[in-house]
Amino acid sequence: MVEENLLTSAVRGKGRVAIVHHWDADGIASAALVIEEIRRANPDAKTLNRSPTIGRWALDAEEIDLLRGWGTDLLVIVDLAIRDDDLDIILDGLPGVPAVMVDHHRAEVPEHPRLVYHNPVAEGEAETDFPACTWVLRHLLGRGMDLLTVLGVFGDRGRGVEDEPVWSDLGPWLEGSSLTWDDMHLLVDLVDSSAKRVDREDVDNAVGLLLEGWKEPLGLVGLDAWNRANDEVERALVEQLQNGPETEVGSTLVKTIDTPYLVISTAARRLVRTRDNPVVVVVNMGYSGGEVQVYVRRTGELDLAPMIPRMRDRGLSAGGKSEVLGVIVPRSDLEDVMGDILGYLEDPGAPRYDDQ
Numbered sequence: 001m002v003e004e005n006l007l008t009s010a011v012r013g014k015g016r017v018a019i020v021h022h023w024d025a026d027g028i029a030s031a032a033l034v035i036e037e038i039r040r041a042n043p044d045a046k047t048l049n050r051s052p053t054i055g056r057w058a059l060d061a062e063e064i065d066l067l068r069g070w071g072t073d074l075l076v077i078v079d080l081a082i083r084d085d086d087l088d089i090i091l092d093g094l095p096g097v098p099a100v101m102v103d104h105h106r107a108e109v110p111e112h113p114r115l116v117y118h119n120p121v122a123e124g125e126a127e128t129d130f131p132a133c134t135w136v137l138r139h140l141l142g143r144g145m146d147l148l149t150v151l152g153v154f155g156d157r158g159r160g161v162e163d164e165p166v167w168s169d170l171g172p173w174l175e176g177s178s179l180t181w182d183d184m185h186l187l188v189d190l191v192d193s194s195a196k197r198v199d200r201e202d203v204d205n206a207v208g209l210l211l212e213g214w215k216e217p218l219g220l221v222g223l224d225a226w227n228r229a230n231d232e233v234e235r236a237l238v239e240q241l242q243n244g245p246e247t248e249v250g251s252t253l254v255k256t257i258d259t260p261y262l263v264i265s266t267a268a269r270r271l272v273r274t275r276d277n278p279v280v281v282v283v284n285m286g287y288s289g290g291e292v293q294v295y296v297r298r299t300g301e302l303d304l305a306p307m308i309p310r311m312r313d314r315g316l317s318a319g320g321k322s323e324v325l326g327v328i329v330p331r332s333d334l335e336d337v338m339g340d341i342l343g344y345l346e347d348p349g350a351p352r353y354d355d356q
């Protein structure tokens, strides 16, 4: 007998499954994969997919109320490394509802009596073997390579993906697909364009568009609404990269932008690719009224992951991986937090200020 995957088991007998997912291409494709699996395993189940407020790795009271009010009897969380206390708040707000979490971010394995957690990276596997949540789901669900299972990898790994171990699988797949290398990256940008315009509703709708269209990828690449949105984002990004002030601290490039669009990670990725600096820090002053977004991306070996708990110890919302770090910082703390980050980049082994 073929062993049943944990998602199929969890969805049995459930009528209303809510899927909470990251707002980027990996999270949107992961939600689509979960919904396809639910439709296969339990065709009677209704599904609802929601991204958190874009930029927040948590749900607020209103978002939790919505899931409870909808009658959620199973919660699936994908591609979101939610902090333990924020996860407790969500589960407390959905009394008796079981949850399944599938992820690939480096994290401590969360413990909760109603939670089934699947994250090979948290369980000790190499990040390079599980470079995206869609890739974790591919293994979990026993799917082959298809547009949905590879999309997250192209999204999370960007154009550097061809230098990574996973390329030995993806390269031949792309070769045999109807898409070119540029089409594939354009599709990632298109799927990401909703979150970059901070349009949560469009993020949620993107899951449906992918589900409907993924078997005809060229149709997706040509979708008018996505292309218009992406052009708008691209114009804003180029303008910020050209005009935003920048400084160098040691070998680190610090770039300041000021935009309501969520383009900080793309800005960092583009700067790291086009400049010689091994580390790029982008600061977006236009993130929200009282808060600034800080994003770090590095090439090379420096491990940024220790910065995540370090930022969270300050009470900040922070997430990332070994090569990226994202933090939301109150304006009044910016100088202090930047000092801490730049200090770590200069000497990762130095004792922290509060350790002294």
Ligand SMILES: [Mn+2]
Binding pocket: 022, 026, 027, 079, 104, 132, 133, 152, 156
């Ligand atoms: Mn991801």
